[in-house]
Amino acid sequence: MIQSDNFLILLRKQLGNRRRVTYADAIPHCLPHMRTSINIVLLALAAATFAVYLDWTQDRRSGPLLSDLRTLPIENHGQAGSAGNLLGIETRLQPADYQSRERLQLKFRTYLKQAAEAGMLSERTVVVLPEHVGTGLFALGEKPEVQQARTLRDAMQWMALSNPGGYLRALPDNQGDDRRTGAVLRLKARQMAEEYQNVFGGLAREFGVTLVAGSIVLPEPYLENDQLMIGDGPLRQVSLTFDGRGKPLGTLQYKQALSRYERRYSVAPIPERRRLIETPAGSLAVLLGCDAYLEQPPAEAKLLAVPGALADPQASCGSTHSDALSARPHMAVHTLALPWNLLGSPRRPAPPGHGVPVQVRNQWLGSTP
Numbered sequence: 001m002i003q004s005d006n007f008l009i010l011l012r013k014q015l016g017n018r019r020r021v022t023y024a025d026a027i028p029h030c031l032p033h034m035r036t037s038i039n040i041v042l043l044a045l046a047a048a049t050f051a052v053y054l055d056w057t058q059d060r061r062s063g064p065l066l067s068d069l070r071t072l073p074i075e076n077h078g079q080a081g082s083a084g085n086l087l088g089i090e091t092r093l094q095p096a097d098y099q100s101r102e103r104l105q106l107k108f109r110t111y112l113k114q115a116a117e118a119g120m121l122s123e124r125t126v127v128v129l130p131e132h133v134g135t136g137l138f139a140l141g142e143k144p145e146v147q148q149a150r151t152l153r154d155a156m157q158w159m160a161l162s163n164p165g166g167y168l169r170a171l172p173d174n175q176g177d178d179r180r181t182g183a184v185l186r187l188k189a190r191q192m193a194e195e196y197q198n199v200f201g202g203l204a205r206e207f208g209v210t211l212v213a214g215s216i217v218l219p220e221p222y223l224e225n226d227q228l229m230i231g232d233g234p235l236r237q238v239s240l241t242f243d244g245r246g247k248p249l250g251t252l253q254y255k256q257a258l259s260r261y262e263r264r265y266s267v268a269p270i271p272e273r274r275r276l277i278e279t280p281a282g283s284l285a286v287l288l289g290c291d292a293y294l295e296q297p298p299a300e301a302k303l304l305a306v307p308g309a310l311a312d313p314q315a316s317c318g319s320t321h322s323d324a325l326s327a328r329p330h331m332a333v334h335t336l337a338l339p340w341n342l343l344g345s346p347r348r349p350a351p352p353g354h355g356v357p358v359q360v361r362n363q364w365l366g367s368t369p
Helices: 002-015 023-058 101-117 135-139 152-162 164-173 179-187 189-207 313-317
Strands: 075-077 085-091 125-128 210-212 216-219 222-224 227-229 235-242 248-254 277-279 282-286 303-309 330-334 358-364
Touching: 085 101, 085 330, 101 189, 101 358, 125 303, 125 330, 135 152, 135 179, 135 189, 135 216, 152 164, 152 179, 164 179, 179 189, 179 216, 179 235, 189 210, 189 216, 189 227, 189 235, 210 282, 222 248, 235 282, 248 277
Parallel strands: 075 358, 085 125, 125 210, 282 303, 303 330
Antiparallel strands: 085 358, 210 235, 216 235, 222 227, 235 248, 277 282
16 A cells, blocks of 8 residues: 555656546556566466477377287188188277387287287288278377377377477378378378388288288388388378388389278379289289279289278279179288278267177188199
8 A cells, every 4th residue: 555655646746736646547557567567477378388288299108098909710711731821800900009019010910920820821821901000100109189089080180289390381282171181191101101111011020921011091102222201292092012021022002992081181193004912822913992893903913912892892882893803812801990980081980899809811722833
């Protein structure tokens, strides 16, 4: 109160003694000082909030999610022989599987170890994994909020929030309907390519088999000195096969017939003749999804691998070559489940994880001539 009275005395001297000075007269003179104080407080709060946000973006501790590592008896067809075999792994991929490289490797190592103990793995074994098994690598090492997201849209939103700089730099390069997903796949593309090769090339080397590593979506990928690299062009869905030493075998195999939702963020390349992959078990053609039902495989192919096989190709793909697969030995691997509904609407949660957790199928090949 004494300070207020002193302020009024000073104000009275400034205004003169012409009239009585009240607190109302002091308000206009106090406002500039009040505004300055409020601005300082707001700036301090904004700085503190931004510092907390930056600290949050750097926190990459994994969440409490657990992977499903249950196994079931292997479905076996044919008689064991020296010609080799095709081994397909159909499994329900979950967000928990993409918390770390070790988690994802452990999942498929569990199934491959089961097959090895059953005497089904050799240098003439071709292992086929599900479609988009590599695309989920965008979440590797990310925040728990990403793994716990129920929809692809929510997962991508958390990715954008936790990687603001990279996301904003990648956003202008995407012209598709789903620019958010495209931007996230671009900002994580280099790490995705490296881990795709580390995880699946490592498994092929560990078990000494040929491994068709499902598929992955990357910006204009290419091979250079046995390394999977990324370019600056459109996002493409590709499959890469690894030999028993863990090295890339043959060329990248592109998906042409993209699904409705895949076309929202990726682009099919100009069609060209399929190139075969020479494996110890024979010449192999890899066809992704609807490609297996909409085009004739190369006549020279002795074996077919189909990551993303469909239960009803007529309904999903339209006109089909219904006899294309039955004409030669093949392994059609269906997609039991993908995290964040990668193959469906980005606004809808992934279907409930009911049903069998995994189905491993083995097809023995005929005797070597």
